[in-house]
Amino acid sequence: MRILMIGDIVGNPGRKCIRDLLPKIKENYNIDFTIANCENLAGGKGINKKVINNIFTYGVDVATSGNHIWDKKEIFDFIDSETRILRPANYPVKTPGRGYHIFELNGNNIGIINLSGRVFMSDLDCPFQKASTIIEELRSQCKIILLDFHAEATSEKMALGRYLDGKASAIVGTHTHVQTSDERIFENGTGYITDIGMTGPYESILGVESEPVINNFLTQLPERFEVASGKVQFNGVVIEIEEADGKCKDIERIQDLHEF
Amino acid sequence: MRILMIGDIVGNPGRKCIRDLLPKIKENYNIDFTIANCENLAGGKGINKKVINNIFTYGVDVATSGNHIWDKKEIFDFIDSETRILRPANYPVKTPGRGYHIFELNGNNIGIINLSGRVFMSDLDCPFQKASTIIEELRSQCKIILLDFHAEATSEKMALGRYLDGKASAIVGTHTHVQTSDERIFENGTGYITDIGMTGPYESILGVESEPVINNFLTQLPERFEVASGKVQFNGVVIEIEEADGKCKDIERIQDLHEF
């Protein structure tokens, strides 16, 4: 099975890029199932009903997320009922929404998990322990398990990857909006990459206009950040999984540049 | 001119990798000048006289560094007299050593700057302002200016890169020990990559043994980290610069895997 995981889609430019490029990418890479991190989908911050529905229409099967998922209050209206949206599973119990779910495709169960790091981030439950518990629960029903680890620190990301080596099909990082070139398969068969990057404006800083970000660093005064415009980059990774045992057979980075 | 910049060299395995691979890499890529981040050179933490001299013998021309440069007290004995070692230039004035220097090669002056980020790091002087001031000073003597920005946050790194677009030949990130795949040339001719990665043990977490790092995340108790062994990865970037105007003509990532 070939699974496409797409890095944080940022705002309107990111969504248009998915709309325009996704069909062809899925065809070219022979994709069976598509997961996209959508925490920055609506104006760069959060998700609303309209844009997430569009994304599903464009061919995304499951939306993972991260710290920005709560930025638009509207999310609380539909996150409990929309099983295709995941939020980090290590938010406190009772948090609205779900952090993992099993999806069925051609007779195969695919377990998808979303977790957030803690280093330089919010004080959530331990992602290492949470991952163990969830995977143990999923294992009886799924051979294929994929995890979007939304985290900042490279040490925490690689540590989780190695900790879960042999227990999941692939651990894929998001959040930094910069794709890393360290994709690999660990020795027990788990695919890994520290960050799959961002799908959004190319002439930007992490998807937003450069000038206010630079000013903010220079002045330390509050600035208003807006999603940038112009060319859009597509960032993602294609993971090939052996359905018989859930092992990762291949992990390949994708970068594309789209002009409207 | 073709310049090789090498990602944080970690411990004995990293040094051996440089010793064994550097001559051939320099030949293959037609390298004129070699810069390597050496903050993790001695046992993964800091620099001592012996190992830094070895590194220069192996063919490195200039050593940049970062937060770990002070880990071995010995550094204070020679950092003032050894002009080939740079520490981040935005440490307070009066800090031992230097943060930038001009090197001469075949009649060309090459200005090398080392700076540290502040986001999730130490409270240093502003790297944006410091970079401006230093570049203004160097400009009259150097067409070619290269900057090793040792920083954690992708936003700070890309912001500095864009801020200096057109003012330096290349801005190259280090510190995360994971190479990114976002190398590019900004529109005013400055080469950029968020992180050039690490030269050190491949079966590791950022160069050190995996198990103590994983345990530290699981237990939150202090652990002793040791440089890992086994295969070694070489990470770096080749930057081609037009000598006439200092513009970046090409930036290419290098990854190699070395077994002893």
Next chain:
Amino acid sequence: MRILMIGDIVGNPGRKCIRDLLPKIKENYNIDFTIANCENLAGGKGINKKVINNIFTYGVDVATSGNHIWDKKEIFDFIDSETRILRPANYPVKTPGRGYHIFELNGNNIGIINLSGRVFMSDLDCPFQKASTIIEELRSQCKIILLDFHAEATSEKMALGRYLDGKASAIVGTHTHVQTSDERIFENGTGYITDIGMTGPYESILGVESEPVINNFLTQLPERFEVASGKVQFNGVVIEIEEADGKCKDIERIQDLHEF
């Protein structure tokens, strides 16, 4: 000379408390000059023209501030012209407003400095170096120098206090909104207290309603914080200074509780 320094005034309840209590406090304690931290004056976040003018009318002579000073955009309209408002002096050069100023009272020059800490706070210029530079500049004109150090970490606050012992009349901390009981006079004559506390709602968490703050800790989800109501606490410190040499002769904490 007897100087009153008032801890962060929070919102409408804090302002009313000043209006109602300040005249009597000034009389009871024989106050010559009054300084108040006003970063939370308008709705708990920032300052606007109307509320700051009211505060001056109520008898405050100088307003210091901190990280929240920029929360209301209106501040940029008048911070350059209103010399009675100070913002932390270690913001980058060119930041609007001023970080220190000399005020004249009965033939005495009083130098007031406002600085921000860096530990767990914004990446500003070094408060230790900045304090030295400013004090050197003020010394020729002022015997009396007071510093509001708006900072989080007790180590940074006490370190600055001891660093400046003998160079200023008093170093007084703000920002944590909790008054400390460590007021003292260091051996070279500088008065010190880690934090003078907050003037605002008593039944609150740092001035804002308790429930959203508790929820935010429990859920890690965004919450909207509102200034609380009910009884109001007055927090401050009275500093007695020998005019002849600027030494601190006494430092006394004040706490009062006000019901409307």
Next chain:
Amino acid sequence: MRILMIGDIVGNPGRKCIRDLLPKIKENYNIDFTIANCENLAGGKGINKKVINNIFTYGVDVATSGNHIWDKKEIFDFIDSETRILRPANYPVKTPGRGYHIFELNGNNIGIINLSGRVFMSDLDCPFQKASTIIEELRSQCKIILLDFHAEATSEKMALGRYLDGKASAIVGTHTHVQTSDERIFENGTGYITDIGMTGPYESILGVESEPVINNFLTQLPERFEVASGKVQFNGVVIEIEEADGKCKDIERIQDLHEF
């Protein structure tokens, strides 16, 4: 019942101060039970068998702790068997030692809990949820419940205090080494103070020599911190509890200064 809680005892000077002053303080204040935070007992960092035994000999009944508890490796030899030592209860399950325990005194059960904050500190389990769970467990056996909340941020400390109002006899903060003057009894009968301070060298920065701390802030270079000498301050709080219902009837700060 009258309970004495003593702020972080720092090194040899702190221990001597306890040895010399504790008997008289217990007599003067009519103390029935004594709890002391001992995370800095041995050389300012951690605990060893000898010094903790001395402290118990001097009259401390229970030792709470915090982030520094693990600094001396020796702790792992006896923390499991010594029930009078507590470490923060919100370390991951399976962490050596215990985070709460019931102590018996004259037919009364006293439940003591130790927790660590997370803001600006380690990534532990949620102290709010953990406190709820533990208190629910203790409630059936103890009317009197005391909690040492070892935390940095005033917001987190006061939030936990208010969250537990009516569920514990008192919530007492430690860790900042600076005593606050906000002791109070919340409306449902829980005593509270943000920080009870430090028992250790008075001419110091948080117990250690001032100069290296100041240098560290000025240079941002590593420094070696040593416990200071000279006069010693005693910091603590006396809590009077109604045995019938466990409510706090009085909370009084203690400060003393001891010269050898």
